[in-house]
Amino acid sequence: MTMDFIQVDQDKCTRCGICAAVCPGIISMGAHGPQAIRNLCVSCGQCVAACPQGALDNRNAPLANQVVPKRTIDMDEETAAYFLSSRRSIRNYLERPVPRSELKKILNIARLAPSACNSQGVAYHVVDHPDTLRQITAAVINWTESELNRPSEMAASKYARNTSMMVDIYRRNGEDVVLRSAPSLIIAIADKESYASARDNTYIAFAYTQLFATAIGLGTCWAGLFEYCAASGYEPILTLLNLPPDKIVTSAMMVGYPQYTYQRLVGRNPLQVTWQ
Template structure:
């Protein structure tokens, strides 16, 4: 079957589909659009740009695209305030996050841009308290081993290990009721990790709109990337899969009244 199908009665021969195609898969002749290559990345631009709904693409079907209609566009001040108000949440309520909300969150995450539209990210969601505690314990054990080896991160890890050993306080997952783990095939690296980070960033930005807070699980991710077997045994990932990111999720325990600042902008033009 040809990559694209064209409704000749609707097509006005505007050529937008061919112009917008990032891989030059679509060309134009006197009869309208036609397939001239096979390296389609399924971005769906050709279908989305058509003003007459005259074109379909088997890799990005018209039936699966949502009409934009009169979708409001945020003004710059509102958008800036929304983006600035996102915070990394490290204190959570004990309330369980319904799995329906996690699915809602990840349904947005999957729409994030990825290199060449490769996507390739899947997720493991852990919301079992006992398993979360075991993950925290495993990461602390790994930190302790790194300290004994005098790794470059030893000084950074030592305070967290001491606090955990003395108080039992969760210094890794912050007692979040849910951990989202992104994963991708090992032979898809490093793009798989990049794509996972794009997707989890979408999740972080969307989370406040459904009353959730998030924080990047950096210690967890570092431990997984190191290949620490006790942690990987807990996750039970298929042999060919690798952890590419982690995100704590829960209901924020506190609300914040002000927007914080960051380091001054550092930019150069050439």
């Protein structure tokens, strides 16, 4: 790799040094303005975004791909706190399909979430066919039951009784206790070789997903049992998903229109913090 990944418009550059300040150790100020000094660019684009004059371009994060905000964000502290505390995990959904255009909206926001060293690396596999969703639930129940009936981490968990109750409910009346009859399941996938970092990246991206979904009238909930089942390599689930052999599931989230409106905000344990 050469170190010509940045280009400077000398007519616009004022030598302010902001680009070097936001990318220390990789960009430095030289006699003729900013210059790359190490081939360690992670394509975050901060150098380009911070330049007040639009004088800097980066081959790895082109100026042409960056958008100038049309307005400043006018959100006060109280409004932001109210919005964040109004998000709830939704476990009851209307029998109403979510248009794929709406799912693409929230996933387009998910891709903007922070990731380790700008690694990103998370892709999405969406299941919205009712028959496939029912088959996924049945497979997860079978896996869960087998885990509970043998010495396993799940069987030893403090939540084992709750999980056993869920299996019993499904066996007795067919209620979907896994995906909660959600009309859509978003499955995050990544390269097997980058599983650890991609899983962390997925959780951050799904936090973005949950919040933006709330803003457009959708509800979400983490599909925990499905995630554990898929991560275990359970063959019936992997067969159903038919993912490429080099991909692995990093997490999953159910999405749909909430059946009920909650009248109160989220409550949590008291804040615990120490200072030093």
